Amino acid sequence: MPAETYMSPERYARIRHFLSLRQPSLTLCLEQLDKPHNVSAIVRSCDAVGVYEVHAVWDNKPEIRKSTAMGSENWVYTKEHSCIENAVSHLKAQNMQVLVTNLSDNAVDFREIDYTQPTAIILGQEKYGATDEAVALASQDIIIPMVGMVQSLNVSVAAALILYEAQRQRQLAGMYNTQQLTEQACQKMLFEGGFP
Amino acid sequence: MPAETYMSPERYARIRHFLSLRQPSLTLCLEQLDKPHNVSAIVRSCDAVGVYEVHAVWDNKPEIRKSTAMGSENWVYTKEHSCIENAVSHLKAQNMQVLVTNLSDNAVDFREIDYTQPTAIILGQEKYGATDEAVALASQDIIIPMVGMVQSLNVSVAAALILYEAQRQRQLAGMYNTQQLTEQACQKMLFEGGFP
Ligand SMILES: C[S@@+](CC[C@H](N)C(=O)[O-])C[C@H]1O[C@@H](n2cnc3c(N)ncnc32)[C@H](O)[C@@H]1O
Ligand SMILES: C[S@@+](CC[C@H](N)C(=O)[O-])C[C@H]1O[C@@H](n2cnc3c(N)ncnc32)[C@H](O)[C@@H]1O
Numbered sequence: 028m029p030a031e032t033y034m035s036p037e038r039y040a041r042i043r044h045f046l047s048l049r050q051p052s053l054t055l056c057l058e059q060l061d062k063p064h065n066v067s068a069i070v071r072s073c074d075a076v077g078v079y080e081v082h083a084v085w086d087n088k089p090e091i092r093k094s095t096a097m098g099s100e101n102w103v104y105t106k107e108h109s110c111i112e113n114a115v116s117h118l119k120a121q122n123m124q125v126l127v128t129n130l131s132d133n134a135v136d137f138r139e140i141d142y143t144q145p146t147a148i149i150l151g152q153e154k155y156g157a158t159d160e161a162v163a164l165a166s167q168d169i170i171i172p173m174v175g176m177v178q179s180l181n182v183s184v185a186a187a188l189i190l191y192e193a194q195r196q197r198q199l200a201g202m203y204n205t206q207q208l209t210e211q212a213c214q215k216m217l218f219e220g221g222f223p
Numbered sequence: 224m225p226a227e228t229y230m231s232p233e234r235y236a237r238i239r240h241f242l243s244l245r246q247p248s249l250t251l252c253l254e255q256l257d258k259p260h261n262v263s264a265i266v267r268s269c270d271a272v273g274v275y276e277v278h279a280v281w282d283n284k285p286e287i288r289k290s291t292a293m294g295s296e297n298w299v300y301t302k303e304h305s306c307i308e309n310a311v312s313h314l315k316a317q318n319m320q321v322l323v324t325n326l327s328d329n330a331v332d333f334r335e336i337d338y339t340q341p342t343a344i345i346l347g348q349e350k351y352g353a354t355d356e357a358v359a360l361a362s363q364d365i366i367i368p369m370v371g372m373v374q375s376l377n378v379s380v381a382a383a384l385i386l387y388e389a390q391r392q393r394q395l396a397g398m399y400n401t402q403q404l405t406e407q408a409c410q411k412m413l414f415e416g417g418f419p
Contacts, residue, residue: 041372048370064260072380074371095377102372138391171387174244174399175270176237176298181291184268184383187376191367191384195334203370 039217045102046213047206049079052123052145053193055186056082056114058161059152060089067095068183069150074099076194079208082118082147084111102216111149115164118147125149127157127165128185130178134170142193143200150186235413241298242409243402245275248319248341249389251382252278252310254357255348256285263291264379265346270295272390275404278314278343280307298412307345311360314343321345323353323361324381326374330366338389339396346382 034042055073060066066089073081083105091100108114118125126140127149140146149165151157156179162168171180171188180188197203206213230238251269256262262285269277279301287296304310314321322336323345336342345361347353352375358364367376367384376384393399402409 045370045372068377068380071373071377074373075367075369075376077370097373097375099371099373171271172390173271174241174273174390175295176241177267177270177293177295179293180271180383181264181267181379183377184264184379187380187384188387194368194370 042217043213045077046208046216048077048203049208050077050197050202051079051207051212052121053142053190053197054078054080054082054118054123054147055190056084056111056118056125056147056149058084058111058149058157059086060150060182061085061087062153063089063092064095065089065153065181065183067092067100069186070096070103070105071099072183072187072190073103076190077203078103078190079212080104080106082106082108082114084108084114104216111158111161111164115149115161121145123147124167125165126167126169127151127161128170128189129157129162129168130170131162131168134168137169137171137189138192140167140169140192142196143202146193148186148189150182153182238413239409241273242404242412244273244399245404246273246393246398247275247403247408249274249338249386249393250276250278250314250319250343251386252280252307252314252321252343252345254280254307254345254353255282256346256378257281257283258349259285259288260291261285261349261377261379263288263296265382266292266299266301267295268379268383268386269299272386273399274299274386275408276300276302278302278304278310280304280310300412307354307357307360311345311357317341319343320363321361322363322365323347323357324366324385325353325358325364326366327358327364330364333365333367333385334388336363336365336388338392339398342389344382344385346378349378
């Protein structure tokens, strides 16, 4: 039986609508993040801009905080990888440009990137940042400019700023006007996400 | 004795430089926020874009989390007000446009605002959002567009997105090229912030 049989027409229409706005060619890769409220806030921001699936590598998986994630964990898939190398290979196999947030001298301003291309952004651990391995695997370091005394932003803040720059560019390019997800991927989420 | 006598020339130069970038005509007003990590992340983002002073109204003052704020609480003043009405009067007396983040039908997209004008943005409590009183006192509701299933963003994420849109506009307008703070305000922060 098709998924719509089990839910109200209103709920079905609402889910179909948000699925029609999902951007499978935009994603994040979380490297060893370990604070639950950061991961939860990031998944929530992903939902808000239309990320379909988030990638993660972690030795200690943080629990999602329901009060911060607000249910977004039901609407954004998380795909775990055993190491950053496997994660990046997976992303490159999807023809994504893989960028890494890194406070280095080679980093370019995050607003200079073309996010209408298939793009994955690596975010680093709260205390230590992205690993050398992640930096070596990525094709470009990116940075959010700062003019204060403190050296870095909170990681969930950094993630949202980059995602919303991508949203701005993709909106201008009309990428929210036509459905990007395959019908198969829509059916999967309708079935799994529709009944949390 | 002037403040520079007490610190290394490098530290003095670094503090003078960031003070020359401070934007006293851009601020936030936090209404009843009660989660320490949110307030800490917000103060850190304020430091990063050059906010000089943040305003707050709270019945239960959250402790700053040093691991999240990363010292930014020493470089951004927090001014407390006894109620939202007093806070808004104070801001209007400085000729600021007072905007409120509110998920209403009247809200305009946050990117449509001119943040080169003196601007204060009210952010609402994590669970309940801005109060009716705050909405009535402000001149405009603003909203960050979302295309997912979840209704709102984390408040520290919302704050950063608006601050960085303001930073983008002010940078384009050359507002980081000339010092905006008075010499008196610089001396005050050099003296108080220089020795945390
Ligand atoms: C708190 S930072 C790590 C700081 C660490 N000391 C370093 O040098 O990378 C944690 C993560 O937040 C993100 N981040 C923080 N500030 C950033 C900025 N200004 N630009 C880009 N990413 C940033 C990055 O993903 C970073 O790995
Ligand atoms: C989690 S929200 C409060 C949600 C509450 N149910 C409401 O309807 O306002 C907490 C604060 O985050 C900010 N915020 C969250 N999402 C926002 C958005 N899309 N646009 C503007 N501000 C937002 C606002 O300052 C809001 O008061």
